[in-house]
Amino acid sequence: MSPVEQELSPAVPALDELVLKVVHDNYPCVDSLKTAWGFSALVTGSEKTILFDTGSDGTLLLENMARLQIDPGRIDIVVLSHLHQDHTGGLTGLLQANSRVQVYLPASFPTRFKEAVRGYGATVVEIGGPQEICKDVYTTGTLGRRIKEQALAIRTQRGLVVLTGCAHPGIVQILKRIRRLHEEDILLVMGGFHLEWVTKWKVEAIIAAFRCHGVRYVAPTHCSSDKARQLFQQSYGPGCLDAGVGKRIALTDLQASLT
Numbered sequence: 001m002s003p004v005e006q007e008l009s010p011a012v013p014a015l016d017e018l019v020l021k022v023v024h025d026n027y028p029c030v031d032s033l034k035t036a037w038g039f040s041a042l043v044t045g046s047e048k049t050i051l052f053d054t055g056s057d058g059t060l061l062l063e064n065m066a067r068l069q070i071d072p073g074r075i076d077i078v079v080l081s082h083l084h085q086d087h088t089g090g091l092t093g094l095l096q097a098n099s100r101v102q103v104y105l106p107a108s109f110p111t112r113f114k115e116a117v118r119g120y121g122a123t124v125v126e127i128g129g130p131q132e133i134c135k136d137v138y139t140t141g142t143l144g145r146r147i148k149e150q151a152l153a154i155r156t157q158r159g160l161v162v163l164t165g166c167a168h169p170g171i172v173q174i175l176k177r178i179r180r181l182h183e184e185d186i187l188l189v190m191g192g193f194h195l196e197w198v199t200k201w202k203v204e205a206i207i208a209a210f211r212c213h214g215v216r217y218v219a220p221t222h223c224s225s226d227k228a229r230q231l232f233q234q235s236y237g238p239g240c241l242d243a244g245v246g247k248r249i250a251l252t253d254l255q256a257s258l259t
């Protein structure tokens with residue numbers, strides 16, 4: 001190919017190979033996998049392979065990964081959304097299988113936690129404000145006063161893909177920050193939305209806010225609650241993906257936002 005042809009040929013869209021796989025969740029999706037309270041999802045197809053949260057149970061996490069033929073040795077980066085055990089409990093098991101990882105965690109985590117991570121030989125990256133983690137993958141930085149929590153935003157040609165742990169600071173607050181940081185529309189929001197004790201009326205207001213922010217697909221799971229999952233399903237129809245342990249979402253299966 002001549003340099004001119006190279007210039008004219010369409011560029012391969014960035015992160016078009018992106019795939020999300022839920023590897024630990026309290027909701028079932030694939031029968032052969034075990035459920036337990038917590039959340040963990042693997043991000044592949046980005047510059048680095050990223051495990052977002054680790055669930056509550058390292059043994060179960062590694063068993064599920066083995067059944068999904070995921071080699072924990074392939075993971076480059078672990079992002080911990082917040083300190084709660086149902087997101088950090090699987091870390092020790094993972095570090096025993098692969099300690100050559102960078103662990104991105106809120107700077108507010110206790111010193112003894114960070115020291116324990118370093119004790120395995122892993123690198124700790126302390127997060128305060130928003131920053132790029134690797135090409136096109138960003139942390140929101142920590143939000144919330146009492147419980148500091150970060151979420152992930154991944155920039156793709158089809159829009160932003162957002163991963164949340166428990167969304168304690170408020171799922172809409174997280175979306176607002178992401179929209180302030182990035183100009184693009186939001187293609188997908190997956191993870192815990194923290195809607196367990198929230199009234200139907202409030203969930204409907206949250207769904208309206210999702211619409212306002214142009215969210216095209218949702219995959220509420222973990223602490224999103226049965227009721228909120230149902231309401232999202234009613235509102236989004238096929239745009240509400242039935243998430244749970246084993247769920248695989250490939251970017252190529254999603255239609256880009258039209259706005």
Ligand SMILES: [Zn+2]
Binds near residue numbers: 082084166
């Ligand atoms: Zn939590």
Ligand SMILES: [Zn+2]
Binds near residue numbers: 038039087165222
């Ligand atoms: Zn949680």
